[in-house]
Amino acid sequence: MHKNAESMDLNENQKVIFEEKKDQEPVIRKYCPKDREAIRRICADTGFLGKPIDPVFEDRELFADFLTRYYTDMEPESAFVCELGGEVGGYLIGCCKPRVKLFFDLLYGSVLLMKLFYRYFFKPYKPASKKYIRWLIFSGLKQTPPAPKNCPHFHINLLPKAKSPTTTRRLIDSFLSYLISRGYSQVYGQIVVFGERRKPALFNRFGFEVLNSVEVTKYKEYYPSKVFLFTVVKDLKKTPLLYSK
Incomplete structure (x- = not known):
């Protein structure tokens, strides 16, 4: 009887552990308005080569506005999130309307620049933030x-706790499937490359062609090696998913 009781306790403990692991499995879903603040926070928390942007630029509000506002406010239907344990741990924000985005950037970008100039002189910002603004x-x-x-594009960011090859693949594949369902045949992304991360051969493996790259100097004082921004493009007719052969 004692052994049976121990077995029952063990089974119950295993069940609890299984349920906890199940709760921690990432869920990829479409963006909804309640995710907006989480996306903005993750944008700032990963803005400096996967780390918080604060040492480089202290104004999280404006940083998130520049990088996410169009996608969450003007084209939310093209955004996806990764939910982990009931919390958003990453996102992919996409654009299928480049002309609309260009018009938005011209209008709203002017408003953001005015805010930036005002805060530059009157906030006042710290020297590091002022240097970032000059850059x-x-x-x-x-x-x-x-x-x-006139080509769709996307940005993807994941917190360390949500990063994994499987999660990244599922998040990107969700967006690629969405593009194909809407009749698009091409997509591009602009990816930060530094150190040993994301070599051109890796892009080729995933069906992306490297179009060009430019060295980015805004992190020069904070990171010892060179940092590049790559433009990579994918032909969805040849390779509709990330790991397509």
């Missing part, structure tokens, strides 16, 4: 490589 104004466009015109 943004004088070098940001020059250090952004050309991209295909």
Whole structure:
């Protein structure tokens, strides 16, 4: 009887552990408005080569506005999130309307620049943030490589706890399937490459062609090696999913 009781306790403990692991399995789903703040927070928490942007630029609000506002506010239907244990641990935000985004950037970008200039002189920002702003104004466009015109694109960010090859694949494949269902045949991304991460051979393995790259200098004082921004493009007719042969 005692042994049976121990077996029952063990089975119950195993069941609890199994349920906990099940709860921790990533769920990939479409974006909804309640995810907006989580996306903005993750954007800032991963903005400096996968780490928090704060040492480089202290204004998280403006940083998230520049990088996520169009996608969450103007084209939320093209965004996906990775949910882990009931919390958003990563996202993929996409754009299928490049002309709309260009118009948005021209209008809303002007508003953001006005805020940026005002805070630069009156907030006041710390020296590191002011240096980042000077880089943004004088070098940001020059250090952004050309991209295909009128082509969908995406940005992906994951917190360390949510990062895994499987999660990344499922998140990107969800967006690629979404593009194919809407009749698109091509997509591009602009990916930060540094150290031993994301070599060109890796992009080729996933069916992406490297179009060009530019060295990015905004992290020069914070990171010992060179940092590049690569433009990579994928032909969805040849390889519709990330791991397609």
